[in-house]
Amino acid sequence: MLKTHSCGELTKKNIGTEVTLAGWVDRRRDHGGLIFIDLRDRGGIIQVVFNPETSKAAHKKASGMRSEYVIQVSGKVASRQKGTENLKLATGEIEVIADSTEILNPSKVPPFYINEDIEVDENLRLKYRYLDLRRARMKKNLQLRHRVVKFTRDFLDGKGFIEIETPILTKSTPEGARDYLVPSRVHPGKFYALPQSPQQMKQLLMVAGVEKYFQIAKCFRDEDTRADRQPEFTQLDLEMSFVDEEDIICLIEELFIALMKDIRPDIKVVQPFPHLSYAEAMRDYGTDKPDIRFGMKFQDLTDIFTKTEFSIFRKVIDQGGRVKGICAPSCASYSRSQLDELNKFVVSLGGGGVVTIALGSESGSLDKLKLDDAKSVVTKFLSLEQIKQMAQLFGARAGDLLLIIAGKPKQVDNILSELRLEMGRRLKLADPELFSFAFVRHFPLLRWDEEAGRWEAEHHPFTSPWEEDTALLESAPEKVRGKHYDIVCNGYEIGGGSIRIHKSELQRKIFRLAGYSDKEIDERFGHMLEAFQYGAPPHGGIAIGLDRIVMLLAGEETIREVIAFPKNQAAVDLTFDAPSSVSPEQLKELHLRLREEE
RNA sequence: GGCCCCGUGGUGUAGCGGUCUAACAUGCCACCCUGUCACGGUGGAGAUCGGGGGUUCGAAUCCCCCCGGGGUCGCCA
Numbered sequence: 001m002l003k004t005h006s007c008g009e010l011t012k013k014n015i016g017t018e019v020t021l022a023g024w025v026d027r028r029r030d031h032g033g034l035i036f037i038d039l040r041d042r043g044g045i046i047q048v049v050f051n052p053e054t055s056k057a058a059h060k061k062a063s064g065m066r067s068e069y070v071i072q073v074s075g076k077v078a079s080r081q082k083g084t085e086n087l088k089l090a091t092g093e094i095e096v097i098a099d100s101t102e103i104l105n106p107s108k109v110p111p112f113y114i115n116e117d118i119e120v121d122e123n124l125r126l127k128y129r130y131l132d133l134r135r136a137r138m139k140k141n142l143q144l145r146h147r148v149v150k151f152t153r154d155f156l157d158g159k160g161f162i163e164i165e166t167p168i169l170t171k172s173t174p175e176g177a178r179d180y181l182v183p184s185r186v187h188p189g190k191f192y193a194l195p196q197s198p199q200q201m202k203q204l205l206m207v208a209g210v211e212k213y214f215q216i217a218k219c220f221r222d223e224d225t226r227a228d229r230q231p232e233f234t235q236l237d238l239e240m241s242f243v244d245e246e247d248i249i250c251l252i253e254e255l256f257i258a259l260m261k262d263i264r265p266d267i268k269v270v271q272p273f274p275h276l277s278y279a280e281a282m283r284d285y286g287t288d289k290p291d292i293r294f295g296m297k298f299q300d301l302t303d304i305f306t307k308t309e310f311s312i313f314r315k316v317i318d319q320g321g322r323v324k325g326i327c328a329p330s331c332a333s334y335s336r337s338q339l340d341e342l343n344k345f346v347v348s349l350g351g352g353g354v355v356t357i358a359l360g361s362e363s364g365s366l367d368k369l370k371l372d373d374a375k376s377v378v379t380k381f382l383s384l385e386q387i388k389q390m391a392q393l394f395g396a397r398a399g400d401l402l403l404i405i406a407g408k409p410k411q412v413d414n415i416l417s418e419l420r421l422e423m424g425r426r427l428k429l430a431d432p433e434l435f436s437f438a439f440v441r442h443f444p445l446l447r448w449d450e451e452a453g454r455w456e457a458e459h460h461p462f463t464s465p466w467e468e469d470t471a472l473l474e475s476a477p478e479k480v481r482g483k484h485y486d487i488v489c490n491g492y493e494i495g496g497g498s499i500r501i502h503k504s505e506l507q508r509k510i511f512r513l514a515g516y517s518d519k520e521i522d523e524r525f526g527h528m529l530e531a532f533q534y535g536a537p538p539h540g541g542i543a544i545g546l547d548r549i550v551m552l553l554a555g556e557e558t559i560r561e562v563i564a565f566p567k568n569q570a571a572v573d574l575t576f577d578a579p580s581s582v583s584p585e586q587l588k589e590l591h592l593r594l595r596e597e598e
Numbered sequence: 599g600g601c602c603c604c605g606u607g608g609u610g611u612a613g614c615g616g617u618c619u620a621a622c623a624u625g626c627c628a629c630c631c632u633g634u635c636a637c638g639g640u641g642g643a644g645a646u647c648g649g650g651g652g653u654u655c656g657a658a659u660c661c662c663c664c665c666g667g668g669g670u671c672g673c674c675a
Contacts, residue, residue, distance in 0.1 A: 033632035047635070067625090084633050092635085109626060112609055116624085116636075120609065123667060176675035196675080223674045348602065350671075414671090460675045514675095558668095569668065 002072055002104070008044020010091055014077040019096060021046070022072040022104065024134070025065050026115050035062045039073060039096075040115075042139070047086070047095040048073050055099045062098070068107035068114060068131075074100045122560075126574035129565055141562045144263065145550045149216055151262050152236055155255055161212040161238065166201040168194055168218065173524060175461060177221035180231070188591040194220035197543055199460065200528060202239040203500055206539040207531045214238035216546065227558040228492060228548055231571045236495075239541030245483050245499055248542050249439055252487060252495070256437060263553055268434045273487075277442040285420065286324070286413030288443075291491030293436045294429035296420050298324050298413075299393040301404060310381035313355075316406040323406040324416055327394035328423045331401035332358035332375070345422060346405065351415040357402040359391055366391050366398050373398075421491065430490070435552065437489045445469075445482035446513065454515030459484045461510050462528075463498040464540075470506070477513060483540070494549050497542025504532040 003022040010019065023041030035050040050062040054075075065071060075098040086092035112120040114134050125132040132138055153163065172179045172193035179193040195201075197219045205213045217237040225231065240248065253273050260269050274292065281288050284297040301323045305313045313323050334342075339356055346354040359366065360373035369391075371384045379387070390402060403423070405416045424430050445465045446455040455477050457463060465473065469480040483499035501507045507529055511521045521529070547559035560566040567573050587593065 027635075027637095029634050029637050031632055031634065031637075032630065034634075035632095036634055036637085038635070049633085051632075053632090081633065084635085086635055089635075109608070113625075116609090118610060118624095121605090121667080124609085173675085177673080199675090221674060224672085226674085227669070229674070348670090350601085457675055462675095570666095 003041075006043030007039055007041045007046040008090065010046055010077055010094060010096075012079065012093055015079050015094060017077050018074070019077055020072065020074040021048070021096065023070070024107075024114075025067055025069045025071060027067070028062075028065055030063060035059060037062060037065060037071075037073075039071070044090055046091040047080075047089070048075070048098050049095050050098050050101070054097055058098045058101045061101050061103065065103065066107065066109070068110055068134075069103055070105040070107070072102045072104055073098045122568070123574060126560075126566070126568060129575045133564065138561070141550070141554045141556065142564060144554050145546075145562055147263060148259065148550050148553065149546070151259055152255070153216075155258060156212075156214045156238065159212070159251070161214045162210065163215055164205060164210065164213050165215065166195070166198040166217065170195050170201075173200075175457075177223050180220045180222050183590040183592055185589055185591075196221050197235060198237055199462065202237060202541060203462065203528070203539065204531055206239055206241045206500075206502075207534065207536045209241075209537075211241045211537075212238075213240075213541075217543075225567065225569050225571060228545075228551065230547065230559060230563065230567055232567070233559070234546040236544040236546050237541070238543075239539060241537040241539040243499070243538070243540050245441070245485060245540070248497055248499075248540055249485060252542055252544070253437075253439075256487075260435060264435075266433070268431070270434070270436060273437040273439055275439045275441055278440055278444065279442065281440050282413065286417035288440055288486065289488045289491060289493040290417075290438070291421060291424065291430060291436065292438055293431055293434055293490060294424050296326050296328070296423065296429065298326060298416060298420075299390070300324050301390055301393070304386055304390055305406070308378075308381045308386065310378050312352075313406045320409075321407050322409045322412050323404060324412050325390070325394070325402050325404035326416060326420050326423065327391075327396045328401045328403060328427065329397070330399050331423075331427075332360060332399045334358070334401055342403065342419070342422075346415055346419060349415045349418055351405060351407060351411065354419065355404040355406075357387065357390070357404070359387075359396055359400045359402065360398040362398050366396065369398060435489055437487060440486040440488055441484075443482050443484045443486075444478060445480040445484075446477045448478065452515065455513045457510070457514060458482060459496065459498055461514055462500045462507070464501045464506075465510075473509060473513065485542070487542075487544070489549070489552060492548055492552065493545070494552070495542055495544035497540065499538070499540035502532055502536040502538050504529045507532060 002020070004020045005014070007021055007023055021039055021041070023039045026038040026040035026045055029036040033052065037048045037050065038045050039048050050059045052059040073096060075096045077094055078097050080093055080095050110131050111124055111128055112131070114131060117135065117137055133142065169182060169192040172181065172191060177196050179196065182192040182194065184190045184192060198215060198217050202213055215237045217235045218232060219235050220232050222231060223229070253271070257269060257271055260267060276290070278288055281290050284290070286298055302317055305323045306317055308314070317323065342356070343353050355376065355378055357374055357376040357378065360369050366388060369384070369388065371379060371387070374387050394400070394402065396402065403419060405412050405419070407415070443458050445458060445463060447458050449456040459482060463482045463484050466481045466483060472480050484496065485498065486496040487494055501510065508521060511525060547562055550562040551559045554562055556562060565573060565575050572578070
């Protein structure tokens with residue numbers, strides 16, 4: 001090694017010892033006579049003092065050093081002179097008195113600050129990701145990610161799970177997201193697909209008798225990116241045999257509680273994790289991944305507005321629409337322009353607008369509320385009774401503001417859900433020191449696909465229906481509940497799983513409902529159906545979005561901040577400039593010809 | 599593909615129709631400086647204001663198109 005210690009590991013205990021350090025120049029303070037260099041390596045920062053009286057040669061070399069030069073320093077660890085300690089630095093009570101040094105490699109002036117935590121254009125950061133990763137924020141995030149993965153591996157190992165790798169070159173399946181394809185050289189015209197998840201492979205591992213499997217699995221989906229979505233991402237994937245829903249749910253709850261305690265003991269976690277049914281989540285929050293750090297639940301006002309003369313809403317209702325609202329506490333005093341802003345927000349989401357009712361100017365009980373006190377464009381269509389009836393539904397108090405949306409049921413849920421989150425942000429209702437985990441359960445097994453004219457799996461076609469609902473598969477598929485569960489945290493879906501079908505006949509029935517012919521089923525899923533005929537145990541599992549959970553633990557807004565080399569919104573890797581063109585020879589070998597695009 | 603936001607020295611910002619021959623901070627270069635730690639001091643270099651077109655006597659500033667980036671809807675079994 002070119003060094004005896006890491007910069008950060010030195011303490012007062014090392015005083016008097018001769019050390020050799022190597023790292024990067026974080027900062028240089030040249031006093032003409034004395035030169036101070038803050039030397040940085042992965043472990044931390046320590047001050048090195050170059051004094052011409054100690055070594056003229058070392059001092060001379062140090063005067064030529066600049067930021068990000070890679071240097072080696074030998075010297076003695078010393079206690080700092082009284083009054084010059086730096087309490088902001090972990091090693092601030094000591095310093096290294098250099099008696100020799102070498103420049104191992106100089107550095108060009110970096111395109112952005114390494115030693116300061118300021119926002120830099122993300123393009124630039126990604127192009128020079130190797131410099132970006134030197135910065136404290138990214139270093140911290142990479143280490144955090146490592147600890148999360150390490151903790152998870154140890155935890156599952158302790159529970160008897162074994163980690164098994166599954167192939168990256170696998171088979172394209174028609175369901176789900178768009179596949180990334182890899183052309184085969186050996187088989188002209190044929191393609192591998194990169195796995196969207198190791199779903200089928202882990203189920204086959206259950207048939208194989210593994211009983212408890214997990215993997216930190218790379219997954220690939222060729223869909224558009226989001227702040228919390230990349231074409232290539234990592235799942236904590238696990239599967240168990242001889243389990244039912246409760247077993248997986250309990251395991252995951254235990255894992256997350258232990259993980260939080262280890263990684264972020266400063267963050268509060270409500271336990272046990274609340275369970276919501278899909279129906280409850282949709283009714284109260286209009287989404288299957290609610291942020292339940294705060295209430296502000298939806299109320300359905302359709303019945304009330306049916307009885308009013310407000311023709312705009314009446315028309316919506318007549319066409320099968322719904323009217324729903326939320327109650328923003330103490331917002332009755334919102335100004336004209338604030339209300340306009342909210343309306344703009346709703347319109348930008350594709351809504352017609354938001355109707356607001358300000359419940360008086362005073363705060364307190366609503367008993368004394370008069371019709372004149374309720375400020376709204378719709379008061380002339382409403383009776384005092386109707387306003388009070390609504391207020392009562394919300395449990396509103398005087399001084400609150402009702403926000404009401406009308407439209408097609410799905411649209412109302414989407415928009416009001418966003419509006420709820422927006423109000424939550426404005427009113428700072430979500431405690432930033434709290435992680436609100438929850439399980440969402442009792443999803444419908446199937447969803448009617450209007451365009452395709454067939455049933456489609458809500459989650460994936462391997463999810464087992466509830467035993468008591470299987471009879472409904474023929475008569476009323478929409479009523480069949482699936483043994484599927486999601487885990488959500490602060491409004492993010494961080495994982496989902498299910499108890500799987502393990503019997504061939506039931507599996508075939510589900511595929512048929514999804515519109516496949518028996519021939520197609522055998523072609524695409526024959527291996528699964530056959531496997532289930534060789535003593536497949538009951539089994540189930542879950543997949544956790546590792547990037548997302550690390551993002552939340554790191555307090556970051558996008559998963560790009562917790563991925564070493566992420567892709568940008570256009571799915572481009574700016575560090576390597578991928579994807580890129582390939583040579584005609586490579587194409588020929590793969591039996592491919594590029595088509596002219598219109 | 600739709601909608602919204604952003605683009606000014608290396609970096610981060612200000613300027614939002616004339617006072618811009620573009621400001622500030624930091625970085626960079628040179629010199630001075632033996633206890634600093636975001637060291638300090640003096641001086642200096644560094645920007646066709648993302649690109650193109652238009653409006654105007656006059657555009658970084660207003661309008662249109664394009665490019666690049668971000669967010670989001672669609673999409674994500």
